[in-house]
Amino acid sequence: MRTHTHSLRVRYGETDQMGLVYHANYLLYFETGRTELMRAAGLAYRELEERGVYLVVTETACRHRAPARYDEELRIVTSVDRLGKATVRFRYEILGPSGTLLAEGHTELASVDRAKNPVRLPADVTTRLGKSAPPP
Amino acid sequence: MRTHTHSLRVRYGETDQMGLVYHANYLLYFETGRTELMRAAGLAYRELEERGVYLVVTETACRHRAPARYDEELRIVTSVDRLGKATVRFRYEILGPSGTLLAEGHTELASVDRAKNPVRLPADVTTRLGKSAPPP
Amino acid sequence: MRTHTHSLRVRYGETDQMGLVYHANYLLYFETGRTELMRAAGLAYRELEERGVYLVVTETACRHRAPARYDEELRIVTSVDRLGKATVRFRYEILGPSGTLLAEGHTELASVDRAKNPVRLPADVTTRLGKSAPPP
Amino acid sequence: MRTHTHSLRVRYGETDQMGLVYHANYLLYFETGRTELMRAAGLAYRELEERGVYLVVTETACRHRAPARYDEELRIVTSVDRLGKATVRFRYEILGPSGTLLAEGHTELASVDRAKNPVRLPADVTTRLGKSAPPP
Numbered sequence: 207m208r209t210h211t212h213s214l215r216v217r218y219g220e221t222d223q224m225g226l227v228y229h230a231n232y233l234l235y236f237e238t239g240r241t242e243l244m245r246a247a248g249l250a251y252r253e254l255e256e257r258g259v260y261l262v263v264t265e266t267a268c269r270h271r272a273p274a275r276y277d278e279e280l281r282i283v284t285s286v287d288r289l290g291k292a293t294v295r296f297r298y299e300i301l302g303p304s305g306t307l308l309a310e311g312h313t314e315l316a317s318v319d320r321a322k323n324p325v326r327l328p329a330d331v332t333t334r335l336g337k338s339a340p341p342p
Numbered sequence: 343m344r345t346h347t348h349s350l351r352v353r354y355g356e357t358d359q360m361g362l363v364y365h366a367n368y369l370l371y372f373e374t375g376r377t378e379l380m381r382a383a384g385l386a387y388r389e390l391e392e393r394g395v396y397l398v399v400t401e402t403a404c405r406h407r408a409p410a411r412y413d414e415e416l417r418i419v420t421s422v423d424r425l426g427k428a429t430v431r432f433r434y435e436i437l438g439p440s441g442t443l444l445a446e447g448h449t450e451l452a453s454v455d456r457a458k459n460p461v462r463l464p465a466d467v468t469t470r471l472g473k474s475a476p477p478p
Numbered sequence: 479m480r481t482h483t484h485s486l487r488v489r490y491g492e493t494d495q496m497g498l499v500y501h502a503n504y505l506l507y508f509e510t511g512r513t514e515l516m517r518a519a520g521l522a523y524r525e526l527e528e529r530g531v532y533l534v535v536t537e538t539a540c541r542h543r544a545p546a547r548y549d550e551e552l553r554i555v556t557s558v559d560r561l562g563k564a565t566v567r568f569r570y571e572i573l574g575p576s577g578t579l580l581a582e583g584h585t586e587l588a589s590v591d592r593a594k595n596p597v598r599l600p601a602d603v604t605t606r607l608g609k610s611a612p613p614p
Numbered sequence: 615m616r617t618h619t620h621s622l623r624v625r626y627g628e629t630d631q632m633g634l635v636y637h638a639n640y641l642l643y644f645e646t647g648r649t650e651l652m653r654a655a656g657l658a659y660r661e662l663e664e665r666g667v668y669l670v671v672t673e674t675a676c677r678h679r680a681p682a683r684y685d686e687e688l689r690i691v692t693s694v695d696r697l698g699k700a701t702v703r704f705r706y707e708i709l710g711p712s713g714t715l716l717a718e719g720h721t722e723l724a725s726v727d728r729a730k731n732p733v734r735l736p737a738d739v740t741t742r743l744g745k746s747a748p749p750p
Contacts (some may be wrong), residue, residue: 218640218649218659219366221359223412228355229535229585230509233502234627241626241685250484251626252685267539274593276359277660279651313501322545354513354523356508365721366641367669370491373638377490377549387490388549399637405674409730413513413524449637458681491638493631495684500627548631 207286207336210243216278228274232300232309233266239284240296241314247334259328261294261315268311278303286335292317292324294335343422343472345380352414361407368436368445369402372407375420376432383470395429397451406449414439422471424429428453428460430471479558479608482515488550494601497571498545504572505538511556512568512585533566533587541581550575558597558607564589564596566607615694615744618651624686634681639716640708642675647692648704648721655742667736669723670701676719686711691726694743700732702743 214235222228244251251261274280280299288295295317300309319325350371358364379386387397408417417437424431429452436445455461486507494500516523522532546552553573565588572581574599593599622643630636652659659669681690689709696703701724708717727733 216641218358218645219364222354223357223359223361224532225359226534229538230355230502230505233505234625237626238501250685260496262496262498262540262542262545266501266535266538270534270536273534277658314540354509360668360670362670365674366638366645369638369641370489373490386549396632398632398634398681399586399678401675401677402637404671404673406672409670413522490630491636494626495629495631495633497631502627 207211207227207246208243208247208334209237209285210246210282212239212242212282212284213279214238214282216274216276216280218276221276226275229268229270232268232270232311233313234298235282235300236268236279236284236298236311236313237265237337239298241287241294243284244335247337249331249334257328258320259325260320260322262318262322263313264293264316265314266311268309270309272302272306272308272334274302274308280308285319287312288334289327289336291326309332343425344379344383344470345419345421346375346382347417347419348375349415350374351416352410352412352416354412357412358437362411365404365406368404368406368447369449371416371418371436372402372404372420372432372434372447374448375434379420379432380424380471383461383473385467385470390467394456395461395467396454396456396458398454398458399449400429400445401450402447404445406445407441408438408444410436410438410444416444423448425463425468425472427462430463452476479561480515480519480555480606481555482518483509484511484514484554484556485551486510486554488546488547488548488552489612493548498547498566501540501542504540504542505585506537506571507552507554508540508556508568508570508583508585511554511570515556516607519609520605521606526603529600530592531597531603532590532592532594534590535581535585536557536565536596537586538583540581542581544574544578546572546574547582552580559584561599561604561608563598566599575590615697616651616655616742617691617693618647620647620650620653620690622646622690624684624688626684629684634683636728637676637678640676640678640719641721643688643690643705643708644674644676644692644704644719644721645726647690651692651694651704652688652743657739657746659744663700665736666728667733667739668726668728668730670726670730671721672701672724673722674717674719676717678717679715680710680714682708682710682716685729695734697740697744699734702735712732
C-alpha cells in the first residue's frame with residue numbers, strides 16, 4: 207500500500223531539559239507524516255473534514271530507538287498498514303540525519319461523522335490509500 | 343476588579359533543552375489563570391461557550407524576569423485589568439516557589455459569537471468580572 | 479505494586495478543532511501520573527535527576543476509548559507494571575468526570591546516567607516503586 | 615537590517631476547539647522564523663549554543679489580526695529590529711495563504727553563557743544579524 211516520506215526540522219520548543227525531543231512530540235511528527243501521505247494521494251485531510259468525514263485517533267504506539275535532537279532534519283516514512291471499512295492504520299519510521307532509525311510506531315484511526323458516529327470510509331479514500339504510489 | 347491566585351506545577355514536557363520552561367508555555371499558564379479566575383467568579387468559560395459566546399485572544403504580551411524550572415509549583419496571580427463592551431484584558435504575574443516574580447504579562451480577549459462576529463459581553467459576565475472578589 | 483491517582487483539568491490549548499483533547503496530550507497526562515506516583519512514593523523525579531539518574535521514555539502506547547473534553551477534570555490512575563534492573567514500566571488509566579474509562583496505556587522508561595548510558599535503578603528507587611502504597 | 619521569509623504549514627495539533635490556531639503556537643512560529651533567519655545569515659542557532667552562547671527569550675508580544683486555520687501554509691516574515699550589545703529584538707509578521715496579515719509581534723532575546731550569566735553577543739553574530747540580506 208501507499209508509502210510516503212516527509213522531512214521536518216525539530217523545533218527548540220519540542221526539546222525538553224534532557225536535551226532531546228520530548229517523546230509526545232513524535233505523535234505530532236506522525237500526524238505530519240500521515241497528512242502528507244494523504245495529500246500526496248490526492249486526499250487533503252482538510253477536505254475530508256469538509257465532506258463531513260473525520261478520522262479520530264483510537265490507538266497510538268511508539269518505540270524509541272535513539273534520541274532526536276534540536277534542529278535535526280528528520281525523515282518520516284509513513285505507510286498505510288491496514289485498511290478496514292471504517293478504520294485505517296498507519297505505520298511510521300522516523301529517521302535521523304544520517305539515516306538511523308530513531309523511532310517507529312503506528313496509529314489507528316476510525317472514521318466518524320460530524321456527530322462522532324462511526325461511518326464507512328468513502329470509496330475514493332479507500333482506493334487512494336490502498337494503491338501504491340506511482341514510481342517517482 | 344477581580345483578582346485570583348491559582349497554583350500549578352511545571353511539567354517535564356514544558357521545559358526545553360536550556361533546562362528552563364519554554365517561553366510559549368507561559369501563555370498556557372495565563373490561560374489557566376484566567377479560566378480559574380472566571381470559575382471563581384461563577385463563570386465557567388465552558389458554559390460561556392455553551393451560551394454561544396467565545397472569547398478569542400487578540401493580544402498577548404509577556405516579560406520574563408527569571409526562569410521557571412521543572413517541577414516547581416508556580417503561583418499565577420490573575421486580575422481583570424480592563425473591561426470593555428466586547429473586550430476584556432487580564433493581567434498576570436507568575437511567581438516562583440519562593441515568591442519571586444518570574445514573569446508578568448497581559449492578554450486581551452474579544453467576545454465573538456459562533457460565527458466569529460463581535461458581540462457584547464453578556465451583562466452577567468461584565469458584572470461578575472468587574473466586581474472585586476469577596477474577602478476570603 | 480504501587481498505584482496512585484491524580485486529578486487534572488483539561489486546558490483549552492490541549493483541545494483540537496474536533497472539539498476533543500488532541501491525542502498527543504494524553505502522553506503529558508501520563509507524565510503527570512507517573513511523576514505524582516513517584517512523589518507519593520517519596521521519590522521526586524527532579525531529585526533523581528539531581529542524583530544523576532535520568533528516566534528516558536523508550537516506549538509509549540495508548541488506546542482511546544472515549545473522548546476527553548475541555549475543562550473536564552480527569553483522573554489518572556497510574557501503577558508500576560513491571561520493574562527491571564534498569565527499566566520501569568508504568569500503566570495508566572484515564573477516567574472522565576463520571577468515572578468512564580477514556581484511555582489506557584503504558585510507557586516504558588530506561589534509567590541512564592548523565593552521558594545517557596544505561597545504569598541500574600538505584601536500590602531505593604526499586605524498593606519504593608515496588609512496594610504497594612500504604613492504605614490511606 | 616536582515617529580513618527573512620519562511621513558510622510552514624499549520625498542524626492539526628496546533629488548533630483548538632474554536633477551530634483556529636491556538637494563540638500560544640504563534641510563538642513557536644516566531645521561533646521558526648528567527649531560527650531560519652539566523653540560518654540564512656550563516657548562523658545556525660544550534661552552533662551558537664555549541665560555542666556556549668544561549669539566547670534566552672526575555673519578552674514576547676503578539677497581536678492577532680485574523681485567525682490562522684488548520685493546514686494553511688503560513689508565511690513568517692522575520693526581521694532583526696534592534697541589536698544591542700547583549701540583546702537582539704526580532705519582529706515578525708505572519709501572513710495567510712492569500713497574503714493577509716494574520717498576526718504581528720516581536721520577541722526580545724538576551725545572550726547568556728552556560729551559567730546563564732549575561733554575555734556580549736559575539737562580533738560575528740552582530741555583524742551577520744546587522745547586515746541586510748543580499749538581493750536574491
